[in-house]
Amino acid sequence: MVVLSRQVVNEQLSSIIKNYKSPSSFFPCNIPLIDISNPESKNQLVKACEEFGFFKVVNHGVPMEFITKLELEATKFFSSPMSQKEKTGPLDPFGYGNKKIGPNGDVGWVEYILLSTNSEFNYQKFASILGVNPKDIRDAVNDYVLAMKKMACEILEMLAEGLKIHPKNVFSKLLMDEKSDSLFRLNHYPPCPDEFQEYNGRNLIGFGEHTDPQIISLLRSNNTSGLQISLVDGHWISVPPDQNSFFINVGDSLQVMTNGRFKSVKHRVLANSVKSRLSMIYFGGPPLSEKIAPLASLLIKGDQDSLYKEFTWFEYKNSAYKSRLSDNRLALFEKVV
Numbered sequence: 001m002v003v004l005s006r007q008v009v010n011e012q013l014s015s016i017i018k019n020y021k022s023p024s025s026f027f028p029c030n031i032p033l034i035d036i037s038n039p040e041s042k043n044q045l046v047k048a049c050e051e052f053g054f055f056k057v058v059n060h061g062v063p064m065e066f067i068t069k070l071e072l073e074a075t076k077f078f079s080s081p082m083s084q085k086e087k088t089g090p091l092d093p094f095g096y097g098n099k100k101i102g103p104n105g106d107v108g109w110v111e112y113i114l115l116s117t118n119s120e121f122n123y124q125k126f127a128s129i130l131g132v133n134p135k136d137i138r139d140a141v142n143d144y145v146l147a148m149k150k151m152a153c154e155i156l157e158m159l160a161e162g163l164k165i166h167p168k169n170v171f172s173k174l175l176m177d178e179k180s181d182s183l184f185r186l187n188h189y190p191p192c193p194d195e196f197q198e199y200n201g202r203n204l205i206g207f208g209e210h211t212d213p214q215i216i217s218l219l220r221s222n223n224t225s226g227l228q229i230s231l232v233d234g235h236w237i238s239v240p241p242d243q244n245s246f247f248i249n250v251g252d253s254l255q256v257m258t259n260g261r262f263k264s265v266k267h268r269v270l271a272n273s274v275k276s277r278l279s280m281i282y283f284g285g286p287p288l289s290e291k292i293a294p295l296a297s298l299l300i301k302g303d304q305d306s307l308y309k310e311f312t313w314f315e316y317k318n319s320a321y322k323s324r325l326s327d328n329r330l331a332l333f334e335k336v337v
């Protein structure tokens with residue numbers, strides 16, 4: 001990162017700290033660990049989505065080469081001068097972002113690249129500014145995103161089978177659709193200097209608490225800690241990093257499609273004082289026109305009413321972009337009983 005004047009940094013920090021609400025407590029907890037190469041793990045997957053909305057996946061079959069190649073390109077990008085990185089922005093809504101998250105005043109100790117997996121993002125511009133071979137970064141993102149889509153679909157099909165829903169592609173077809181509104185994000189959390197870490201005697205927020213609006217998110221990070229998930233009782237637990245595994249979380253849309261049976265997990269990232277954290281996240285989303293509603297088969301079986309009003313992904317996304325990061329975005333769409 002470029003060296004900023006102390007005044008600028010202090011202003012940004014006090015803004016980040018102002019947004020910091022809940023105290024950080026660390027509870028030992030076993031995060032579900034799932035071997036997706038074993039077809040028997042379907043029930044475990046369902047249980048993890050019901051209890052936590054979060055789990056760790058091993059034996060994922062994603063070639064290590066895809067991961068390391070993208071990590072290398074991302075590291076090159078984030079270590080280039082700020083003036084160059086800023087040329088790839090501003091976020092519109094895709095491109096480079098620094099400290100500002102979303103359009104409504106949220107901030108964090110993070111810089112990132114946000115891409116649509118479909119739109120023709122201008123890799124050429126991106127790469128020529130960096131002075132790297134455009135093909136390298138484009139290929140690295142494409143290979144990686146394709147592998148994420150495949151894994152996300154495998155997991156969603158196992159979940160449908162675990163829930164005994166037919167056909168098993170009810171969820172995965174939304175990601176397979178050529179109009180699927182999926183995103184890809186590279187987050188870089190620079191080490192946060194000690195004197196700032198201890199500011200107010202609290203940990204600084206890298207990425208504030210939120211739920212992901214999409215169907216499912218697949219996260220891979222380097223070996224730096226920081227990610228925390230919130231348990232139903234409101235306690236935060238730290239997720240030990242593991243660069244060889246993937247962390248999956250249920251998004252708001254999947255919570256709705258399962259009529260609240262699966263939980264969209266609240267999560268956040270704390271800044272680390274020593275090491276930088278690099279994470280790559282694939283957000284699997286439906287086409288804009290898709291109606292997001294509980295699956296009929298889940299309602300009939302349980303003889304239950306839908307907990308949610310009807311809405312399309314377009315409507316939900318618009319509403320999400322009007323919200324603050326920590327807002328309960330689904331609240332607006334819950335039926336009042």
Ligand SMILES: C=C1C[C@]23C[C@H]1CC[C@H]2[C@@]12CCC[C@@](C)(C(=O)O1)[C@H]2[C@@H]3C(=O)O
Nearest residue numbers: 101102103211212213320321323324325
């Ligand atoms: C305040 C914000 C910032 C949002 C939109 C809105 C509410 C939720 C945020 C996220 C969270 C998940 C990834 C992301 C890309 C998404 O789809 O929703 C984020 C997006 C952004 O970082 O722009």
Ligand SMILES: O=C(O)CCC(=O)C(=O)O
Nearest residue numbers: 185187207227269279281
């Ligand atoms: O960067 C991370 O580790 C998680 C960030 C996150 O939750 C997000 O971008 O939605």
Ligand SMILES: [Fe+2]
Nearest residue numbers: 210211212267
């Ligand atoms: Fe997230």
